Amino acid sequence: PPREATLALRIDRVFVQKNMQRASGLAKVVSADAHLRELVGQRLYFSLVLKKGEAAPVRSAVVLAVGILETLPRDPAADSFDGYLAGAGMNFRLQRGRVVAEESAATAYYRFCAQAAVTFNDILGWGIAAKRPALAGLLRAMMLGETHELSEEQHALFMQSGTMHLFAISGLNIGVIAGALHALLLLLRLPLWVRYFVGVALLWLFVDITGGSPSAVRSFVMAAFLQAAFVVRRPANPLAALVASALVVLLVAPLQMFSASFLMSYAIVTALLILGLPLSEAVLDRWKPWRDLPQVTWSWWQRAISGAWHATATALAIGVATTLVSLLTGVQFFHLLTPGALVANLVLIPAAMLATLGGFASLLCGLVGFGHGAVLCNHASALVLWVIEELVRLSV
Numbered sequence: 001p002p003r004e005a006t007l008a009l010r011i012d013r014v015f016v017q018k019n020m021q022r023a024s025g026l027a028k029v030v031s032a033d034a035h036l037r038e039l040v041g042q043r044l045y046f047s048l049v050l051k052k053g054e055a056a057p058v059r060s061a062v063v064l065a066v067g068i069l070e071t072l073p074r075d076p077a078a079d080s081f082d083g084y085l086a087g088a089g090m091n092f093r094l095q096r097g098r099v100v101a102e103e104s105a106a107t108a109y110y111r112f113c114a115q116a117a118v119t120f121n122d123i124l125g126w127g128i129a130a131k132r133p134a135l136a137g138l139l140r141a142m143m144l145g146e147t148h149e150l151s152e153e154q155h156a157l158f159m160q161s162g163t164m165h166l167f168a169i170s171g172l173n174i175g176v177i178a179g180a181l182h183a184l185l186l187l188l189r190l191p192l193w194v195r196y197f198v199g200v201a202l203l204w205l206f207v208d209i210t211g212g213s214p215s216a217v218r219s220f221v222m223a224a225f226l227q228a229a230f231v232v233r234r235p236a237n238p239l240a241a242l243v244a245s246a247l248v249v250l251l252v253a254p255l256q257m258f259s260a261s262f263l264m265s266y267a268i269v270t271a272l273l274i275l276g277l278p279l280s281e282a283v284l285d286r287w288k289p290w291r292d293l294p295q296v297t298w299s300w301w302q303r304a305i306s307g308a309w310h311a312t313a314t315a316l317a318i319g320v321a322t323t324l325v326s327l328l329t330g331v332q333f334f335h336l337l338t339p340g341a342l343v344a345n346l347v348l349i350p351a352a353m354l355a356t357l358g359g360f361a362s363l364l365c366g367l368v369g370f371g372h373g374a375v376l377c378n379h380a381s382a383l384v385l386w387v388i389e390e391l392v393r394l395s396v
Helices: 034-039 081-087 108-123 133-144 152-160 171-187 192-209 214-231 238-252 254-258 260-286 300-334 341-367 371-395
Strands: 003-015 022-032 043-049 062-071 092-104
Touching (some): 003 034, 081 254, 108 133, 133 341, 152 371, 171 192, 214 260, 238 254, 238 260
């Protein structure tokens, strides 16, 4: 039964909260009272009430906390938070807790990450947070995964339209940032191997600063494997990179196999690779404009039409493949059927990539002290996000 417990917890992950007087996350039990010693080594969810002026614990810190220890339901619903915790291999949660003492401070690296997250949050609000806080919240959610910045109306809007994935640190965001880092390092003309390791290190730092969510870590591993194929001059096989990343993730955290996030991520990307890309090739092979004319004889408008058709056919094929998976998983995990998400994502995904690039440029300008550049990039991203929100509102 639920009972009061005093536990020493090593903080593994901290969830961002709207209420600054509360802290929650995932932790591992380091020590416990004698009658609860079987808990040592177990991971659990914690929810703490902070005193006035008390800071939330930082990852890797060890805190002594007292609260109400409860067991999770034996078979929680897959779409519930208890289901997420059970899928992550947890059996307990510490509710209504408070920190008694900090037994061990966080490492310097994680203190740096926590401070960098605050800095990133601040930079992404320059010039827009005071005037348009809702758009600043959208930008922070897209770049840092801070979905608590979204209002209840915005959250419902993006869930109902099947576009909430735009505001999770996952494949889209990590892929855009990995590409931007690669382009930036190319300008510095670094050697190939140096460019790879520096790029991977900076990408991991970004993932860790944003909290190291499982979806972000999975996307990072896949991006690292895909870039490694180019470095070792092997054929860049996206499916092989996907399988290798899944293997590494499951070796480190086997219980992710049972999480909705893992299943949705890999199912959608697999559908994209084994159905979407071949489908786009078949469509383009079926009809090509001016097939019998040599391309060197094409005029500019013929090249423009051909390029637009190629992009449209590829986007449609990929959209159909991924929608087939997302329709099923949306019903299974969220009880939402969003067939219109195919059309919406064809327009919104390129727009979200532009907003992500603007956010990345803003962070870069802010970190080097170019404040006016950061403000300009924030305004550009906010404009794109305003268009995204209005289009989603209209479509819903």
